[in-house]
Each structure stands twice: as structure tokens, then as C-alpha cells.
Amino acid sequence: MNIDYIEDFIKVAETKSINNASKLLHISPPALSMRIKQIENYFDCDLFYRTSRGIFLTKNGDIVLDELIEISQTLKKLKLKTNTVNTSKIRMGMLPSFSLYRIKDTKDKLVHANVDVKIENNTQVLLNHLYNGDIDIITGDISSSNSTKLFYETLYREEYMIVFQKNNNLIFNSNVYIEDLLNYKIFLLSPPCDTLAFIKSNFSNMKLNIECKENLESIFASVKTGQGITIIPKSLATRVESMDLVSKKLSDYYREVGLISYNRKTIDRVLNILPESFIV
Incomplete structure (x- = not known):
């Protein structure tokens, strides 16, 4: 068994999804499925079972996962020592x-x-x-x-900044809260994206209108033409100063x-x- 497949197995077990794991591992779902099948062939048993809710470990899969996690950590420590x-x-x-x-x-x-x-x-x-x-x-x-x-x-600690046009009504808010953004289209980078992960983790119960784009230049261009707003870490806010845009702190939230x-x-x-x- 290829030792590189160990991390693949662990990631599928963690995410309970071939598609989600493949995105994190940056390989295609068919390629990842083939690797999982090779691991199952190596142990000569089924390690996962599939349902409409996802892919889950069998009893043998739980045993293999525990051991592979230990092997993975041992290999990493060994590599670090060398x-x-x-x-x-x-x-x-x-x-x-x-x-x-x-x-x-x-x-x-x-x-x-x-x-x-x-x-x-x-x-x-x-x-x-x-x-x-x-x-x-x-x-x-x-x-x-x-x-x-x-x-x-x-x-x-770094604050999150809301970026918008100068004629946006948000400019009159002394404080900007996440609830103030419900009526705006929010442009964010396509996943994986730290800000998108932050929003999903903290505001999954809110119906925020999010549209993902491939790069910041495209996002800022859309904001500048009044199509919506964006949320960025404060360290990137200096990029908007020369674009005739306004940035205000998102109240109550920051990242470490x-x-x-x-x-x-x-x-x-x-x-x-x-x-x-x-x-x-």
C-alpha cells in the first residue's frame, strides 16, 4: 500500500465524503475513490459503507483508522527527526x-x-x-x-473589514454588524477561503447572499461598480484605499x-x- 494513501483514508474518514475530501486533498473524486479501493484491497475487507448521508467507516474501518492515525503521526515525527x-x-x-x-x-x-x-x-x-x-x-x-x-x-488578532462604495448607506453606520449585511450581495473568494470558512462557521443560520469569485481583483471591481460588498481581513484593506472605496470594521468579530x-x-x-x- 502506498503510504501517501494513509492521509487520503484519514481525510475521507474525517469528512465522511469523497467529494469534500477530494477538494481538501486537491485530487479528483474518482482518483480518491480508487485509492480508497486499493486500501480496502490491501486489507481484504470493506472499510467504508455508503448511504445517502455520506460515507462511513465499518467496524474494520474504525480499527484501521486508529492504527493509520498512529502510523501517520509516527511517520511525521520520524521525518521531523531526520x-x-x-x-x-x-x-x-x-x-x-x-x-x-x-x-x-x-x-x-x-x-x-x-x-x-x-x-x-x-x-x-x-x-x-x-x-x-x-x-x-x-x-x-x-x-x-x-x-x-x-x-x-x-x-x-485581526479585525474583519466590510468594503463598499462611498454612496452605500453603510457609510452612515457608526458600527456595522453582520445583521446589517442581510440585504447585500457579499462577494468572497471561491473555496478554500478563510473568510468564507469564518462566515460558514459563525453565520450558517443566517441567509446571507454570498457569491464567490476567483480573485480579489474581480471582487473589488464588482464592489466598485455597486454590485455588492465584500468582507476581508484588515491586513488586505490597504488595497482598497486607492480604489475610492470605503472599509469599516465588522463589529464583534476578529480572527487570530x-x-x-x-x-x-x-x-x-x-x-x-x-x-x-x-x-x-
Whole structure:
């Protein structure tokens, strides 16, 4: 059995869906189904059963899942041990907002400390790189993961900003609450997207009118022509200042951006590199 299929099996078991797991793993549903079938062939038994509500583990599947989780963690720890020495390179994944606005004056220090930076557009993609062992540590939205196998260190809290035209009635609100947005079309990036995940997690019971687009430029263009509004992290709000748009804080909500890693010592090494002003 291909050891890469271990994470595939775990992800399908977690999501209870081939389609949802395939999106997180960035492979097609047919390819993922074939991998699951190969795992079942290896153990010579059915590990999942399918219903209209999703795909679920059999009794044998539960046994295999427990063991594969242990094997996965053992492999990751082994890989970390073989790569981690005092002079080893730290492979660090970052969000664009963090890399552009938080470390622009710290790049030389990172290079000197042997930190190799990888930029991705959202936390979920970074987490997948971390799960697969492609990187050692990430900076991202801490609420995107609840794994007890990982270590977390909050660096700062970041507000969410509502972006709209100058002639929008929201400009007269001293405070903007999520309920004030019910009558607006809200443009967000297509999944995986941190802001979209935040909205689904906190406001799934509200009938928000959400339309997804592929890039921020398209979103800002739609907002500028009065087609709707958008919600973005504050670190990206500087991009709207030159576009004749207005941004206001979304009241009562913020996200925590921090370091996430399987290794506490890696977090400590990065904390020693970053300026103290980064930390809450």
C-alpha cells in the first residue's frame, strides 16, 4: 500500500465524503475513490459503507483508522527527526497578508536564520502542506484547525473589514454588524477561503447572499461598480484605499493569526526570529 494513501483514508474518514475530501486533498473524486479501493484491497475487507448521508467507516474501518492515525503521526515525527538539527532549514508557510505586511522588514533576518518561505492564499492549503510534511510550520488562521496533535501560538488578532462604495448607506453606520449585511450581495473568494470558512462557521443560520469569485481583483471591481460588498481581513484593506472605496470594521468579530506546527521547538525558533511587535 502506498503510504501517501494513509492521509487520503484519514481525510475521507474525517469528512465522511469523497467529494469534500477530494477538494481538501486537491485530487479528483474518482482518483480518491480508487485509492480508497486499493486500501480496502490491501486489507481484504470493506472499510467504508455508503448511504445517502455520506460515507462511513465499518467496524474494520474504525480499527484501521486508529492504527493509520498512529502510523501517520509516527511517520511525521520520524521525518521531523531526520530533518531537524540546529542548522536545519525551517520550511515556513505564510498567508499573503502576513508575508506582505508583517515580514517585509524582516526578510533578511529570516534568510539568515535559514527559513524558507512558501506563500499560499489561504490557511487550509497551508494546513494540507503541513499535514503532508511539505512544510514545518505555518502562519495562518488558528481557528481553521482544531487538531490536538498540533501546537499553536497566537501572534496577533485581526479585525474583519466590510468594503463598499462611498454612496452605500453603510457609510452612515457608526458600527456595522453582520445583521446589517442581510440585504447585500457579499462577494468572497471561491473555496478554500478563510473568510468564507469564518462566515460558514459563525453565520450558517443566517441567509446571507454570498457569491464567490476567483480573485480579489474581480471582487473589488464588482464592489466598485455597486454590485455588492465584500468582507476581508484588515491586513488586505490597504488595497482598497486607492480604489475610492470605503472599509469599516465588522463589529464583534476578529480572527487570530498565529503559528501552527507539529513541533513546539520549531515554533519557539520562529518566535525568536520574529520581532516582539508581532506578538499579542
